Amino acid sequence: MSNQEDIRTIPPGWQLERTMTGHNGLISRVEWAPNGKMLASPSFDRTIKLWDLDTGECIHTLKGHDGRVWAVAWSPDSKLIASGSTDKTVRLWHTGTGELRYKFDVQGGACLNMAWSPDSELIAAGGIGDNWSIIIGHVKTQKSQVLEGHTGQVNSVAWSPDGNILASVSHDTTVRLWDRETLELKKILTGHDADVHSVNWAPDGNLLATASLDNTIRLWNPHTGQTIFILEGHTASVNCVEFSYDGKFLASKSSDGTVRLWRCDTWETATILSEETFKSLPFGLAFHPTQPILATLGEADVAIRIWKLDEEALLNQSPANPSDLYRNAKVVLVGESGVGKSGLSLVLTNKQFRPTESTHGRYVWTFDRKELNLSDNRKELREILLWDLAGQPGYRLIHQLYLNELAVALIVCDARSETDPFAGVYYWNRALRQAEKLQGDSAPKLKKFLVTARADRGSVSVTPARINEVVEKLGLDGHFETSAKEGWNIKELAQAICQAVEWDNLPQVICIGSISWGK
Numbered sequence: 001m002s003n004q005e006d007i008r009t010i011p012p013g014w015q016l017e018r019t020m021t022g023h024n025g026l027i028s029r030v031e032w033a034p035n036g037k038m039l040a041s042p043s044f045d046r047t048i049k050l051w052d053l054d055t056g057e058c059i060h061t062l063k064g065h066d067g068r069v070w071a072v073a074w075s076p077d078s079k080l081i082a083s084g085s086t087d088k089t090v091r092l093w094h095t096g097t098g099e100l101r102y103k104f105d106v107q108g109g110a111c112l113n114m115a116w117s118p119d120s121e122l123i124a125a126g127g128i129g130d131n132w133s134i135i136i137g138h139v140k141t142q143k144s145q146v147l148e149g150h151t152g153q154v155n156s157v158a159w160s161p162d163g164n165i166l167a168s169v170s171h172d173t174t175v176r177l178w179d180r181e182t183l184e185l186k187k188i189l190t191g192h193d194a195d196v197h198s199v200n201w202a203p204d205g206n207l208l209a210t211a212s213l214d215n216t217i218r219l220w221n222p223h224t225g226q227t228i229f230i231l232e233g234h235t236a237s238v239n240c241v242e243f244s245y246d247g248k249f250l251a252s253k254s255s256d257g258t259v260r261l262w263r264c265d266t267w268e269t270a271t272i273l274s275e276e277t278f279k280s281l282p283f284g285l286a287f288h289p290t291q292p293i294l295a296t297l298g299e300a301d302v303a304i305r306i307w308k309l310d311e312e313a314l315l316n317q318s319p320a321n322p323s324d325l326y327r328n329a330k331v332v333l334v335g336e337s338g339v340g341k342s343g344l345s346l347v348l349t350n351k352q353f354r355p356t357e358s359t360h361g362r363y364v365w366t367f368d369r370k371e372l373n374l375s376d377n378r379k380e381l382r383e384i385l386l387w388d389l390a391g392q393p394g395y396r397l398i399h400q401l402y403l404n405e406l407a408v409a410l411i412v413c414d415a416r417s418e419t420d421p422f423a424g425v426y427y428w429n430r431a432l433r434q435a436e437k438l439q440g441d442s443a444p445k446l447k448k449f450l451v452t453a454r455a456d457r458g459s460v461s462v463t464p465a466r467i468n469e470v471v472e473k474l475g476l477d478g479h480f481e482t483s484a485k486e487g488w489n490i491k492e493l494a495q496a497i498c499q500a501v502e503w504d505n506l507p508q509v510i511c512i513g514s515i516s517w518g519k
Contacts, residue, residue: 001042002029004029005106005201007435008435009274011271011273011313011518012110012271012313012314012317013270013271013309013310013313013317014271014273014307014308014309014310015307015308015309015310016239016292016305016307016323017056017305017306017307017308018056018305018306019037019298019299019303019304019305019306020051020303020304020305020306021299021302021303021304022049023041023043023045023047023049023302024043024045024046025043025046025068025302026043026044026278026301026302026474027041027042027043027284027301027302027304028042028043028044028068028069028070028071028283028284028305028326029041029042029071029072029283029284029286030073030199030283030284030285030286030295030296030297030304031072031073031286032074032168032286032288032289032295033074033078033081033095033289034074034077034078034289035077035078036053036074036288036289036290036291037052037053037054037078038050038051038052038053038078038095039051039053039286039295039302039304039306040074040081042067042069042071042072042083043068043148043344043386043502044068044069046063046065046066046067046068046085047061047062047063047065047069048061048062048063048069048072048081048083048093050062050081050095050098051304053152053306055169056306059098060093060095060097060098061098061112062083062086062093062098062100064082064091064100064103065083065085065087065089065091065147065207066085066087066089067085067086067087067098067110068085068086069083069084069085069124070083070084070085070086070110070111070112070113070127071083071084071111071113071114071116071127072114073114073116073123074095074116075116075120075390076116076119076120076122077116077467078097079094079095079096080092080094080101080311081093081095082114082116083114083122083518084106084110084111084112084114084125085110085111086110087095087110088105088106088107088109088110088111088112089104089105089106089283090103090111090114090123090125090137091103092104092483094484099253100454100500102142104142104169105210106125106128106503109127109128109130110127110128111125111126111127111128111135112126112127112128112153112154112155112158112416113126113127113154113155113156113157114126115158115159115166115178116159116164117156117166118137118159118161118162118163119157119163121135121138121139122136122138122139122158122180123136123137123139124137124159124166124168124489125137125157125388126154126155126157126168126412126460127153127154127155128154128511131148131380132148132150132151132152132153132154132171133146133147133148133150133154133171133174133234134146134147134148134150134154134157134166134178134497135147135231135463136183136459137263141161141302141442143146143318145260147166147178147183147184147185148391149176149185150168150170150172150174150176151170151172152170152171152172152173152195153170153171153418154168154169154170155169155170155171155195155196155197155434156168156169156196156197156198156199157196157199158199158200158201159180160201160203160205160222161201161203161204161205161340162205163180164179164180164181165177165178165179165180165222166178166180167199167201167208167222168199169196169197169198169199169210170195170196171196172189172213173190173192173194173195173196174189174190174192174196175188175189175192175196175199175208175210175442176188176189177222177225185443186515187222187225187440187441188439188440188442189208189220189225189227189278189440189441189442190404190436190438190439190440190442190443191227191405191442192210192214192216192218193212193214194212194213194214195212195213196210196211196213196237197208197211197212197237197238197240197299197392198211198238198240198241198242198283199211199215199241200237200242201222201239201243201245201246202242202243202247202264203246204247205222206221206222206223207219207221207222207228207241207242207243208318209241209250210221210241211238211239211240211241211252212237212238212498215232215234215236215237215238215254215264216230216231216232216234216255217231217234217238217241218231218233218507219244219267220442223443225440225441225442226441226442226444226505226507227348227507228506228507228508229267229504229507229509229510230507230508230510231252231262231267231510231512232509232510232512233269233323233510233511233512234252234254234256234258234260235254235256236254236255237254237257238252238253238254239253239281239283239284239335240252240284240285241252241253241285242285242286242287242296243264243287244287244292245287245288245289245290245291246292247264247290247310248263248264248265248311248315249261249262249263249264249270249309249314250262250264251285251287251294252277252285253277253283253284253285253296254277255277255411257275257276257277258272258273258274258275259272259285259296259301260272260273261273261274261309261314263314263315264320266376267323267510268319268322268510269316269319269321269323269369269512270314270315270317270321271317273296273307275296275297275298276298276299276300277297277300277301278300278301280301284296284297284301285297287320292308292309292310292311293306293307293308293309294306294307294309295307299476299490300442300460305361311479314364320382323378323431323510323511323512324379324381324510324512325374325378325379325380325381325508325509325510325511326380326382326383326508326509327381327382327383327503327506327507327508327509328379328382328383328384328385328506328509329384329385329407329408329501329503329506330382330385330387330406330407330408331367331380331384331385331387331406331407331408331409331410331497331499332387332391332402332403332406332408332409332410332485333345333386333387333388333389333410333412333435334391334403334409334410334411334412334428334431334432335360335411335412335413335424335425335428336389336391336413336414336423336424337390337391338391339391339413339414339417339424339453339454340412340414340453340484341389341391341412341453342356342363342388342453343355343453343480343484344451344453345365345386345388346519347484347487347490348363348365348367348386348494348497349367349386350367350488353484353485353487362387362388362389362390363387363388363401364385364386364387364388365385365386365388366383366385366386367384367385367386367494367497368382368384368498369381369382369383369384370382372397379498380508382503384407384497384498384501387402389402391424400431400434401436403431403432403435404438404439404443405439405443405444405507406432406435406443406444406446406498407444407446407501407502408446408447408448408449408500408501409432409446409447409448409449410448410449410451410493410497411424411425411428411429411432411449411450411476412451412452412453413425413450413451413452413453414452414453415452415461415462415467416454416457416458416461417454417461420468421452421461421462421503422462425450425470425474426474429448429474429476431467431486432446432448437445443501444505444506445505447477447500448474448475448476448477449476449477449478449479449480449493449496449500450467450470450471450474450476450478450479450480451479451482451493452467452479452480452481452482453482453483453484454483454484454485455482455486455488455489456483456485456486456488457485465477467479477500478496480492480493480496484503502516
């Protein structure tokens with residue numbers, strides 16, 4: 001056991017209680033016992049060590065696995081601990097004696113993460129098998145069930161505080177919520193742009209935090225499935241997140257070599273701890289279940305550091321890096337090639353109209369940008385971005401990938417077309433519905449408008465009654481007949497876009513010094 005630490009590297013509000021060493025390989029994670037008296041550390045040295053909080057001494061070294069030990073999960077009464085390994089076994093140990101109680105063979109793959117249900121009856125294990133399933137083990141009967149649905153490695157599982165929901169995250173970029181009683185999928189939460197590494201529940205069960213390879217932390221409302229906040233600040237993959245026992249702080253660990261503490265009342269970064277890390281390991285962060293104590297990894301993930309946090313000092317000090325607040329609303333222009341989308345996008349973004357050729361690819365324009373003064377003397381920048389997506393058949397499948405997290409969709413057609421003017425309308429409405437379905441409850445409510453363009457080019461080939469029929473049949477939110485060249489109904493359409501954006505339902509991005517407030 002070592003207590004050496006350069007005092008210059010310790011931020012205010014942190015006190016290093018002790019550093020514990022003894023493993024001969026990398027430590028894959030740290031987990032507190034629910035009673036708060038012990039800490040478990042599984043390791044690549046094929047062992048699990050149980051440490052005494054008061055003395056810092058190793059109580060037991062659990063040996064028996066034939067491969068790297070990635071996961072542990074404590075029983076709610078702290079008397080048993082389960083461990084999972086690359087040796088394709090799950091083992092159950094008695095924490096008082098260190099004796100092996102049970103050994104379960106797991107077919108197909110390694111157990112990378114585990115969680116024991118609050119009612120003591122179930123153990124969830126993720127990362128297992130070629131189909132990236134989650135195994136639900138019944139402790140009393142020693143029988144198991146399989147949850148399938150993820151299309152990538154399952155990186156983390158966590159039971160809600162009341163035990164009614166199991167959350168899982170994966171390389172497939174999704175967060176999935178499973179019902180405890182039926183073990184059926186309840187919701188799929190989408191929004192991360194890369195692998196999701198870690199998931200953790202707030203103590204009251206009303207917030208879910210996830211950490212991702214996309215360098216962000218997302219905070220979700222688990223009841224609605226919507227993203228509430230996006231925390232930016234880490235400059236590399238965020239590998240682990242965990243709430244403090246009282247819900248005042250969220251801790252995050254990143255491959256950028258830092259641990260951040262975020263205030264849960266303002267989501268400001270309260271403090272930053274530099275911590276050298278072995279970048280391929282996802283975990284190594286744990287709050288004590290009843291005290292302001294945080295366990296992290298030191299010495300490139302081969303030692304455990306126990307920190308006592310001064311919550312009052314951390315809450316009263318100025319933010320480590322004052323944050324800016326930002327929301328953006330995504331508006332898309334979709335439709336067949338040659339219906340006038342490009343000309344419409346020019347005038348909607350206050351540019352002078354000019355004839356345009358059929359464009360390829362996509363263009364993103366700033367439609368609107370405003371600053372909002374908040375009650376806590378901070379400002380929030382709100383931007384509406386207009387995406388003009390090319391309509392050629394060769395781009396359709398590609399551009400359907402950009403129909404996520406939309407606030408408004410403008411489905412553009414030329415009502416003067418001598419063929420079927422609504423063929424593209426039906427296609428893009430189906431594509432939008434499919435995108436909404438894939439996002440599930442995590443998608444903001446989408447408003448869709450039918451826009452007939454080029455009204456200056458002569459008589460309309462379809463009647464107003466037919467247009468109204470299409471609007472009603474497709475469940476659209478309105479229709480605008482426009483001319484980009486003459487400016488007809490452009491102001492009215494722009495106003496409708498602004499009014500359609502439901503800002504309170506869009507995630508608020510907390511970013512560290514990255515916004516330019518000037519026009």
